[in-house]
Amino acid sequence: MAYKILIVDDEKMLTELLSSHLQDCGYETFVAEDAEQAISMLNIYPDLILLDINMPEMDGLELCKIIRNNVTSPILFLTARITEQDKVNGLQVGGDDYITKPFSLQELTARVAAHLRRDERSKCTPKIVSSQGLIVNLAERKIFYGEAELNLSNREFDIVEFLMSNANQIFDKERIYEAVWGFNAEGDSNVIKEHIRKIRNKLTEATGKEYIETVWGMGYRWKK
Secondary structure: OOOEEEEEOOOHHHHHHHHHHHHHOOOEEEEEOOHHHHHHOHHHOOOEEEEEOOOOOOOHHHHHHHHOOOOOOOEEEEEOOOOHHHHHHHHHOOOOEEEEOOOOHHHHHHHHHHHHHHHHHOOOOOOEEEEOOEEEEOOOOEEEEOOEEEOOOHHHHHHHHHHHHOOOOOEOHHHHHHHHHOOOOOOOOOHHHHHHHHHHHHHHHHHOOOOEEEEOOOEEEEOO
């Protein structure tokens, strides 16, 4: 199976060049033009990320800080910055290497291959799911928005995991109750309504966004 490489850069000509070259080298490539797109594509579980520093809205250093808690794959910065302090800053936020623009494709390919080999020897990638800026680490049962961790109860986390993993599908209270509490659980599925209310309040307070939609007469669904 080919390694998956996520290229994050707002320079379209460069991403097209890198994507084409890396595909010729046998890699599977994915391209994001900004931080928001990059976060939404973490579900592909990239084996390596090529990350530009100078991007609009959120730069590569800030994005690296946000995703590093949940992404163990190598992150290689692409940058025109060359000072020692720039390199120190990149390593401190979780980057693994620097490739200074302009660079040769031969050097890039060698760096990519070296980091993939090193990562393969110590790979232990947590399972993560992302949606509209939320990053859910299923292995550690943690939810982040940006750098902030959200405080959800175990049941609330289970409901979020179930709905988010089945985004855009509608589930009634009974189906959610069975998925979270189990088929043989003795209880009332009406507790789902109160749990959903609490989850919505916490998510809205932290993000300002609505993630769970009520479909009247049918149930709830996670908006993708």
